[in-house]
Amino acid sequence: MSFEERLRLRPGVAAGSTPQGRHHLLRWPYSSELDEVTAVQRSALTLLAEAPVTEDALCHRVNPEPGEDTRQEVARLVRDLRGLGWLRVTVVESDNPLYTMEPVRTAPHPASVPDQPTLSRFATLAREGTDMALRSPRARCELVLHDPRLLTLVGLLGGAPDPREWARRTGLSARAVERTLGDMAASGLLVGAETEDGDQAALAVRQWNPHELLFHTRSRFNARCRPGHDFGTTYSFRDTQPPPRERAPLSEDVTMLEPPDLERLRVEDPPLTRVLEDRASHRRHDETQPLTLAQLGEFLYRSAGARPGTGGNGSARPYPTAGSSYELELYPVIRRVAGIEPGLYHYSAHRHELSAVPGAAPLSGRLVQMVRAQTDAPAPPQVLVVVTARFGRVMWKYQSLSYSLILKDVGVLYQVMYCVATAMGLAPCAVGTGLTEEFCEAIGTDPTDEAPVGEFVLGSRPPHTGDHR
Numbered sequence: 527m528s529f530e531e532r533l534r535l536r537p538g539v540a541a542g543s544t545p546q547g548r549h550h551l552l553r554w555p556y557s558s559e560l561d562e563v564t565a566v567q568r569s570a571l572t573l574l575a576e577a578p579v580t581e582d583a584l585c586h587r588v589n590p591e592p593g594e595d596t597r598q599e600v601a602r603l604v605r606d607l608r609g610l611g612w613l614r615v616t617v618v619e620s621d622n623p624l625y626t627m628e629p630v631r632t633a634p635h636p637a638s639v640p641d642q643p644t645l646s647r648f649a650t651l652a653r654e655g656t657d658m659a660l661r662s663p664r665a666r667c668e669l670v671l672h673d674p675r676l677l678t679l680v681g682l683l684g685g686a687p688d689p690r691e692w693a694r695r696t697g698l699s700a701r702a703v704e705r706t707l708g709d710m711a712a713s714g715l716l717v718g719a720e721t722e723d724g725d726q727a728a729l730a731v732r733q734w735n736p737h738e739l740l741f742h743t744r745s746r747f748n749a750r751c752r753p754g755h756d757f758g759t760t761y762s763f764r765d766t767q768p769p770p771r772e773r774a775p776l777s778e779d780v781t782m783l784e785p786p787d788l789e790r791l792r793v794e795d796p797p798l799t800r801v802l803e804d805r806a807s808h809r810r811h812d813e814t815q816p817l818t819l820a821q822l823g824e825f826l827y828r829s830a831g832a833r834p835g836t837g838g839n840g841s842a843r844p845y846p847t848a849g850s851s852y853e854l855e856l857y858p859v860i861r862r863v864a865g866i867e868p869g870l871y872h873y874s875a876h877r878h879e880l881s882a883v884p885g886a887a888p889l890s891g892r893l894v895q896m897v898r899a900q901t902d903a904p905a906p907p908q909v910l911v912v913v914t915a916r917f918g919r920v921m922w923k924y925q926s927l928s929y930s931l932i933l934k935d936v937g938v939l940y941q942v943m944y945c946v947a948t949a950m951g952l953a954p955c956a957v958g959t960g961l962t963e964e965f966c967e968a969i970g971t972d973p974t975d976e977a978p979v980g981e982f983v984l985g986s987r988p989p990h991t992g993d994h995r
């Protein structure tokens with residue numbers, strides 16, 4: 527028995543015509559122009575938007591007694607829609623839906639099953655309602671698996687290829703296995719063993735980790751996402767509230783900081799070009815003259831302190847953030863600063879004060895030692911500023927790209943910190959990564975709620991450091 531294909535326009539697709547009579551399909555920000563659209567094809571388009579339908583049934587719905595002309599018009603429309611990637615196709619065997627192919631770029635390219643077929647190492651399987659979705663950031667289609675036997679087939683795709691054995695072990699018909707493999711190959715989910723891993727694979731492909739490529743593609747516009755529905759500014763948690771802008775002090779052990787005299791700095795600070803041109807990463811600190819509490823306070827205020835007034839949501843800061851979310855929090859790990867005890871502190875950007883995090887001495891010691899190794903520095907830093915994000919402040923508003931926005935915000939903050947430290951004659955250096963779970967435990971947060979997303983080293987600059995390292 528042959529397979530049935532149930533066709534449906536992808537959700538959210540609108541059709542429209544210009545006064546000049548040109549016909550378009552639109553799913554913002556993507557659109558395709560169709561050739562001339564006949565009355566039959568217009569009816570077929572409407573039906574395709576309503577419910578899954580076979581091509582034959584479509585012909586009968588637009589014309590109860592379809593002639594050759596009707597069939598050809600419908601076939602042409604279906605071919606065009608498929609080619610442009612506007613159609614979802616559910617493959618059905620003997621009334622049993624096997625899977626649905628959902629284009630995420632242009633349509634699948636016909637491709638033969640490779641000699642050594644293997645599941646793409648970029649493929650992931652995730653629950654989608656009551657089904658499982660097989661997807662990959664490199665694929666042209668996602669496969670939503672309706673028949674659970676396909677999960678066994680997917681599980682076999684890492685081993686030696688043997689389609690006959692696969693049919694026996696899955697309980698699927700040999701033809702269903704063949705058809706599924708063909709569609710997976712056309713989608714880019716099934717690849718030749720050498721194409722992604724071996725020496726013959728393109729370097730540009732080999733160097734990507736699956737999770738990084740997935741994150742990259744899913745935080746950019748792509749044909750999969752529906753801006754305003756499941757991507758971008760959706761306010762999907764508008765019925766809840768974002769976490770408050772101000773985090774409560776972490777203890778009663780609070781050190782008030784003196785705000786710097788900004789009016790004086792406006793006049794006396796080095797000019798922008800000198801700061802930018804002199805900015806550099808410095809990893810050595812002057813142990814004979816360590817950073818002072820006043821310098822640390824000035825650095826924090828000038829980099830991240832909340833100013834009264836005009837900016838987003840009632841306060842302004844020296845650095846911008848996506849959506850004025852101000853989700854980043856600073857936690858200085860102080861090893862050596864004149865005027866304050868070593869330890870882990872939280873910086874309140876609103877109150878311009880440090881509150882000590884109790885019981886964090888062992889973690890603080892570990893963090894600065896780790897960073898010494900990460901920066902290849904001769905000694906642990908005088909201060910390590912751990913930057914956390916309170917994710918809900920961004921995720922409340924944005925969908926799918928929130929985390930990428932947070933990392934961009936971290937980059938923006940880093941540069942402001944570099945510039946402020948340079949203007950102050952201090953030694954700054956960004957750091958690439960750090961501990962998460964242990965830090966969250968120390969500050970008493972769930973890592974899904976608030977967790978480190980950046981680290982930055984600060985200290986006093988030794989005189990005559992020609993060599994930045």
Ligand SMILES: Cc1cc2nc3c(=O)[nH]c(=O)nc-3n(C[C@H](O)[C@H](O)[C@H](O)COP(=O)(O)O)c2cc1C
Pocket residue numbers: 805806807808809900901902940955956957958959994
């Ligand atoms: C996001 C980011 C992460 C960094 N991570 C590290 C790091 O882990 N260790 C380190 O020694 N330097 C790190 N750096 C500093 C870079 O090595 C440095 O900026 C680069 O070599 C250019 O030198 P410059 O900053 O002196 O111009 C980082 C810089 C950035 C922006």
